[in-house]
Amino acid sequence: MSHQHGHPPLKMGLAIPNAKLGMWLFLGTEIMFFTAFIGSYIVLRLGSPGWPTNAEDTHIVIYAGAINTFVLICSSVSVVYALEGVRNKNFDFARKMLILTLVLACGFLGIKAYEYYGKFTHDILPGRIPESNQQALHFTIRDLKAATGIEEAQYKLKTLQKQLGERQAVGGNTESLQSQIEEQQKVVDEITPVSNKVDQLNSLVTAGKIKLGDPGAHGAHAEGEQPEHSAAEGEQTMVDAVAKLHEEHPEYFASVHVPKVIRYGNLFASTYFIMTGFHALHVIVGMILFVMLIGLGSKLGSQHETFVENSGLYWHFVDLVWIFLFPLIYIV
Amino acid sequence: MFRRKCGATYLMTDEHHDHQAAPYMAIFGLLIVCTILSALADVLELNLPSAFLIFIVLVIATIKAMFVMMFFMHLKFEGKWKYVILLPTAVLALAMPFALASDIAVHYYDVAVPQENTLLDKEVLAEEQADDHQSHDGHKNGEHGGSH
Numbered sequence: 001m002s003h004q005h006g007h008p009p010l011k012m013g014l015a016i017p018n019a020k021l022g023m024w025l026f027l028g029t030e031i032m033f034f035t036a037f038i039g040s041y042i043v044l045r046l047g048s049p050g051w052p053t054n055a056e057d058t059h060i061v062i063y064a065g066a067i068n069t070f071v072l073i074c075s076s077v078s079v080v081y082a083l084e085g086v087r088n089k090n091f092d093f094a095r096k097m098l099i100l101t102l103v104l105a106c107g108f109l110g111i112k113a114y115e116y117y118g119k120f121t122h123d124i125l126p127g128r129i130p131e132s133n134q135q136a137l138h139f140t141i142r143d144l145k146a147a148t149g150i151e152e153a154q155y156k157l158k159t160l161q162k163q164l165g166e167r168q169a170v171g172g173n174t175e176s177l178q179s180q181i182e183e184q185q186k187v188v189d190e191i192t193p194v195s196n197k198v199d200q201l202n203s204l205v206t207a208g209k210i211k212l213g214d215p216g217a218h219g220a221h222a223e224g225e226q227p228e229h230s231a232a233e234g235e236q237t238m239v240d241a242v243a244k245l246h247e248e249h250p251e252y253f254a255s256v257h258v259p260k261v262i263r264y265g266n267l268f269a270s271t272y273f274i275m276t277g278f279h280a281l282h283v284i285v286g287m288i289l290f291v292m293l294i295g296l297g298s299k300l301g302s303q304h305e306t307f308v309e310n311s312g313l314y315w316h317f318v319d320l321v322w323i324f325l326f327p328l329i330y331i332v
Numbered sequence: 333m334f335r336r337k338c339g340a341t342y343l344m345t346d347e348h349h350d351h352q353a354a355p356y357m358a359i360f361g362l363l364i365v366c367t368i369l370s371a372l373a374d375v376l377e378l379n380l381p382s383a384f385l386i387f388i389v390l391v392i393a394t395i396k397a398m399f400v401m402m403f404f405m406h407l408k409f410e411g412k413w414k415y416v417i418l419l420p421t422a423v424l425a426l427a428m429p430f431a432l433a434s435d436i437a438v439h440y441y442d443v444a445v446p447q448e449n450t451l452l453d454k455e456v457l458a459e460e461q462a463d464d465h466q467s468h469d470g471h472k473n474g475e476h477g478g479s480h
Contacts, residue, residue, distance in 0.1 A: 014413050024414075028421045035425035043429050046437030066371040070364065077360045080404050084356075316404045323396045326367075327389040331374040 023310040027317050030282075034321050037278065038328065041271040050264050057262045058272075059118040065330035068111050069322060075104035076319045079312045086308045091300045094308070101315070102290045105283055112280050119269070122260070126273060129265035133212040136261050137205045140238055141198065143256045144245065150188070150195040157184045194249050201241055213237025215258040275325055282318045289314065354403045366396045 014021055045051055052058050078100040085094030119125065130136035145151070160181045167174050204210040214237075238258050245253045262268070289311040293300065370392045373385055380388075402408040429437075 031421040032424045039429035043432045
């Protein structure tokens with residue numbers, strides 16, 4: 001046979017390992033996956049009459065994005081050195097580089113989590129952002145009402161009463177139920193005056209007799225700047241009303257804040273979370289690959305070269321996606 | 333068995349010579365510089381037209397992406413198969429935004445021709461209501477009979 005004499009054998013297909021070809025094909029689908037998200041973001045953003053770009057509103061921290069870019073580039077370099085290490089049979093070095101990559105990936109996720117935390121605490125979530133003053137008023141009322149817990153308390157009371165009726169019909173012992181009902185009645189009676197205050201506010205909202213005020217001026221309010229501002233307008237504001245409720249009933253309303261109006265904020269939040277969320281998922285998958293390689297311990301050898309290379313390719317792709325997400329989300 | 337081994341070593345040595353040419357640290361430095369540049373472009377508030385800024389920032393991103401693909405992903409040293417696998421994906425990447433942009437992103441709607449058809453909807457609604465009134469008055473019995 002000719003191919004046994006010296007010159008390299010004829011190979012069917014491509015001169016690369018099948019696994020690597022598979023990884024590249026997978027990355028091809030990944031390109032389409034992410035460009036679909038990025039493309040729809042671009043189209044939606046261009047099509048939207050406006051876009052929230054004020055960092056105070058969106059809690060987009062450009063430094064966090066830039067640091068994360070730096071972290072991912074570093075991890076790309078370390079993973080490339082890990083592959084070099086495997087190829088040069090310097091497996092100890094390769095393992096160290098893989099561990100460094102994993103640490104950097106954790107760092108990326110940590111910074112990402114910090115950013116997400118800021119968004120969650122300020123309710124910058126799709127479908128939860130008021131886009132007009134009226135919406136912000138209604139959102140506040142809804143949150144105030146939920147904070148009183150009146151509906152749950154009343155529902156519980158009703159169920160207990162219903163149970164009592166059923167038991168009385170059967171002729172069973174009702175003593176414990178009745179004491180439960182009395183206790184629940186006390187709870188409801190306690191909440192009702194607080195809940196009535198919210199209802200009063202609600203009637204003001206529906207009558208259009210209350211303005212939103214400036215939710216951003218919460219800090220200033222404590223220093224006594226706010227009253228002057230609202231007195232000049234001669235109209236009650238929701239920010240003041242909520243601040244008053246905070247003082248009167250901190251046990252109920254401490255967690256309720258008047259949300260900031262962000263026009264087109266929901267579309268922004270949707271696109272932001274779908275792009276960065278799927279990217280973060282990819283980071284986690286990459287970390288699993290690295291954990292598998294590190295878990296081999298001293299067994300890491302030349303036979304794992306393709307595995308290391310494929311993990312590296314995948315990781316570089318994750319880096320690539322972030323290279324585009326960073327300017328598109330944080331800068332533009 | 334022999335063939336596979338032979339092929340593998342052939343591939344490895346062949347790739348290996350190329351790889352040593354890739355100056356990873358130099359590319360790393362370049363990527364960092366690019367990142368700092370694009371961050372500075374935003375932070376410094378250069379009073380440039382925003383379209384220009386967007387263009388600059390995306391060009392920098394593309395340069396970074398090219399370097400990562402060529403050297404870190406070794407595409408510079410791969411065979412022609414890379415085009416077969418990667419170029420078709422570019423078709424979707426570009427086709428989707430362009431296809432949707434014509435309707436959603438490019439505003440050929442204006443006040444006279446609104447996208448949400450609020451004016452039109454109101455007119456249609458008013459007409460329908462007018463029709464309803466007529467049918468309530470005159471045709472109600474006839475319609476009832478027809479449907480049964």
